[in-house]
Amino acid sequence: MKVLVLEDSEAIRELICSTVRAKGYDCHLMSDGGSAIACYKSENPMMAFIDLHIPGENPLDVIKTLRRDNPALVIIAMTAFGSHENAFRALRLGANDYLKKPFRASELAALVDRYTAIITELDEERLLKSFLRAKSLTIEMGNDLSHPGLVARYLVDEAAPFLPQEEQLNVRLGLEELLMNAVEHGNLEISSDEKRRLLKDNGSMRILFEERAKSAVYSARTVRVEASLSLDVCEWTITDQGGGFDHEHLPDPTSPEGVEELSGRGIFLARFQFTEVDFLGCGNVVRARKRLVE
Numbered sequence: 001m002k003v004l005v006l007e008d009s010e011a012i013r014e015l016i017c018s019t020v021r022a023k024g025y026d027c028h029l030m031s032d033g034g035s036a037i038a039c040y041k042s043e044n045p046m047m048a049f050i051d052l053h054i055p056g057e058n059p060l061d062v063i064k065t066l067r068r069d070n071p072a073l074v075i076i077a078m079t080a081f082g083s084h085e086n087a088f089r090a091l092r093l094g095a096n097d098y099l100k101k102p103f104r105a106s107e108l109a110a111l112v113d114r115y116t117a118i119i120t121e122l123d124e125e126r127l128l129k130s131f132l133r134a135k136s137l138t139i140e141m142g143n144d145l146s147h148p149g150l151v152a153r154y155l156v157d158e159a160a161p162f163l164p165q166e167e168q169l170n171v172r173l174g175l176e177e178l179l180m181n182a183v184e185h186g187n188l189e190i191s192s193d194e195k196r197r198l199l200k201d202n203g204s205m206r207i208l209f210e211e212r213a214k215s216a217v218y219s220a221r222t223v224r225v226e227a228s229l230s231l232d233v234c235e236w237t238i239t240d241q242g243g244g245f246d247h248e249h250l251p252d253p254t255s256p257e258g259v260e261e262l263s264g265r266g267i268f269l270a271r272f273q274f275t276e277v278d279f280l281g282c283g284n285v286v287r288a289r290k291r292l293v294e
Contacts, residue, residue, distance in 0.1 A: 001116065002026045002045040006036040006062060007078065008054045012101070016049055019108050023116075033062045040066060046119050047074040047112070050095070052086045060089055067094030072122065074115045129161040134230040140222045141179075143187050143213045145206070147223075148179035155227060155236065162229050162292065171234075171290055174273025177266040178238050178286055179223060186240025186284055187221040188212040233275075234290045244282030 003020045007013045008031045017027040028043055030036040032054070040048070048066060052059050059077075066073055077090035077098040087098040097111065137158060141147045152175040156168050163171060184190050190208060212218050221241040228235045271277045275291040 001047065001119065002028065002043050003112075004028050004030065004036060004039055004043070004045040004048040006030050006033065006054070006059060007049065007051040008032075009051070012051070012078070015105060016108060019105055020112065023109075023112060025112075025116075033057045033059060036062055037065055040069075045073070047076070047115060049076045049078055049099075050090070052077055052079045052083070052090060060086075060093055063090055063095055064093045074119060076111065076115075132161045134228075135161075136226070136228050138227075139225040141225070142222060143183050143209075143218065145183075145209055148176050148183060151179055151225065152176035155225065158227065159229050159234050162231055162234055163290065164292075167290065170273040174270040174288065175236060177270040177273075178236075178277075178288060179225070181266050181270075182223045182238050182240035182242075182284075182286070184209075185245065186242035187223060188218050189242050232291070232293045234292065235287065237285065237287045239285045242284050244284040247279035247283040 003016075003025050005013060005016050005020075005027060007016065007029070013029050013031075017029055020027040026043075028039050028045065030039055036048075036050075039045075050059050050063055050066075063075055063077065066075060075090075075095045077087055077095040078101060079087045079090075079098055080101050087095075087100075090098060096115070099108070099111065135158070139151060139155070141151050152172050155175055156163070156172040159171070160168065184195075185192075188209065190212065194208070223241075224239045226237045226239075228237075267277070270288065273290075274288040276287075276289040278287050279285065280287060
């Protein structure tokens with residue numbers, strides 16, 4: 001493991017370096033922010049000790065830069081006794097912890113051990129995820145308005161070992177649209193005409209949602225999501241317990257007469273996030289696929 005140290009005091013630099021090297025790790029000592037950032041980019045350390053009091057420097061900018069570039073980097077801010085405000089600023093900018101000077105070698109060693117264990121655990125977790133070749137899971141959710149967003153986020157987190165990072169946000173948004181559609185138009189059977197009328201009359205969609213969700217007719221209905229994930233394709237099948245709809249004749253929201261309409265817009269947007277979106281049976285089942293291999 002490599003450790004970056006930004007510190008202008010020779011004595012403290014040597015204390016940190018000797019402690020780190022005694023544990024078998026590489027230590028890179030820097031005395032200014034520019035060199036520290038350059039070292040980070042070239043050496044890719046897993047831990048960084050940043051002194052918050054270097055004349056002519058703004059170490060908080062260094063912390064901000066390192067955290068923006070690497071969310072997994074362990075950053076320990078070092079501050080003089082009584083300088084709590086700087087330590088709090090560092091924590092707000094992304095530092096994981098802080099050390100108050102002067103500190104003992106035993107205190108430093110304990111901190112290094114603590115975060116080394118966490119880094120090792122995260123590395124092992126990433127390694128285990130790289131072994132994954134396929135995965136499946138099933139979820140059933142209710143009709144609360146907050147559920148589609150929460151479930152979409154969870155589904156993408158579970159698919160993260162397979163989905164490229166740049167695709168994850170789009171897939172999450174697409175799943176949220178399909179899940180919301182399953183609750184709104186599927187389980188609660190709120191038609192596009194009802195939705196349009198309420199919005200035109202300044203009616204409350206939330207009141208209608210709550211009334212339908214509490215109704216004996218709709219309250220027991222759930223949305224079932226079956227996910228089948230692999231290195232080749234990620235597939236989500238969403239089934240609601242509504243009566244379905246005529247999915248063969250969805251309105252085109254890009255047409256001049258349809259651009260102001262609500263009907264079909266969520267499904268239309270979701271189609272851009274997946275390789276395929278297909279409605280099955282009477283329309284209460286939708287299957288979304290993201291192909292990862294051509």
